[in-house]
Amino acid sequence: MTNSSVQSSKLTRLTTHKASRDLRELAIHIVLFLAGFSCVATTIAIMYILILESTYFFQHISIVEFLTSSDWSPLFDPPGYGILPLVAGTVTTTLVALFVAVPLGTIAAIYLSEFASAKLREIVKPILELLAGIPTVVYGYFALLFVTPLLQWLYSFPAPLLSTWLPNLFPLELAGFNMLGPGIVMGLMITPLISSISEDAMRAVPVSLREGSFAMGATRLQTAIKVVFPAAFSGISAAYILGISRAVGETMIVAVAAGLQPNLTFNPLDSAATITAYIVQVSLGDLPHGTIEYQTIFAAGLTLVLFTLLCNIIGYFLSRRFREIY
């Protein structure tokens, strides 16, 4: 063999597989990209449909009317297209849920992270997280058939006094559909979410900070409240925001137990439809596609998406604002 043929066979050995490998790598690259992009594409598609359909809606109904009118009755004559009653329902049920979930979730997280033994934590945490796996329709009937009757019974004691004192605020008896019951149940549903994320955030606080606090003569509770909680607040606020988003978007519980009548009120004792409940009601009904009545659900959906988007943006800035570097 000549010297040059040895050279060329060495070169062949180095080059033969390159083309096919490059092709394979490219194929893998494309598959991975498509998998990753599918989520983004779905989001874009949803936003596209929502905005497109809402544009038809807003060609007939002015945005000003949509945002300021206090009457939501698209299916009646004369129709009303003010989103405010639905927003009020969503805000009220969400506030009730947060009123339950924020203290309960935070306290549970403090207990699990700072007080419970490792053994107990291993048992309790999965059980808590199991709560998040219960289908929401089950929660809805739990609210309607168990919590509301319980609340009605409890409410019957102070009701006579309260309703004579402030008859506008307190009805004589609690209605079968009200926002309080589903709000509380929704709170119970998001409690594990909040406690689980908050607990992770608090456990990520270095032991050296806790020991610094104990060494100054602080008790466990003082250490948890004055040192661990503030140090973990970035993660904890993210948990709250996630809870809010979850409550705002929650559908089945409120659709089943809060009633389907739009009602501009912030009184949790009243019955009122939320944005989500309205969308369910209309999309399950027999309204013909393309009508302005049908189009309302896209405008309502867009409002809802903007609402949660706003929450997420606030959450993002909150968690940046409070991020601590150890």
Add this chain to the structure above:
Amino acid sequence: MVEKVSTSLSSLSMLQPKAEVRNLNFYYGATQALKQINLVVPEKRVTALIGPSGCGKTTLLRCFNRMHDLYPGNRYEGEILLDRINILERRVDPIAVRMRVSMVFQRPNPFPKSIYENVAYGLRVQGLLKRDFIDHQVEQSLRSAALWDEVKDRLKDSALNLSGGQQQRLCIARALATEPELILFDEPTSALDPIATSSIEDLMSQLKQQVTILIVTHSMQQAARLSDYTAFMYLGEMLEFNQTTTLFNQPLHQQTEDYVRGRFG
């Protein structure tokens, strides 16, 4: 009172002990980490604990403020007398002990709070509310920790913006604010650069006029420079305790000599 140590070491017999360890055994679960420790911590002096890694010096240090109580399965046997009172007794409240015995850790661990609130922390957890008093203590402690001039205009800033050396001096100020009688230093300069280290060392030599200091250190030079008394520990036992100059120049045991000469450890 201190026969076991002082009779053998006549130079120590005149010491005014702030704290005294007697026949101390300590167990992490089933593992015995400290064996029959005897030690005198003289008042308003710096006492250093030296020895190779794993010899139990940090474990011993953390007995003085009952830090081991925070974790399950730890057990003390024997006595640590603080002003002649055994703080290891079951009925003694570890929190009350920690209010008299402060601690500075290996790495600066300021809380994610303002400089002011970091120093005020010990007073706050004691439930003190008087603003004037807290202001006064914060200023005094920061002055004693040689940090006042650097931070007096930004007491409201986050402590996390300080440099490593400043953070450690802040932790010392925090430890001073409750006016402790004994301060425990657990390798306080091991995470710091040489300049910050020397400023912390200067600080400690000044502080011994006010308080008793017990320091764990890996650096023999630091022990030699800083301390009045040194205890050499080896495999959970107290091998030798003496005046620092004596221990370094005329050690009684071969292991002590090998260690201080840098032959192992």
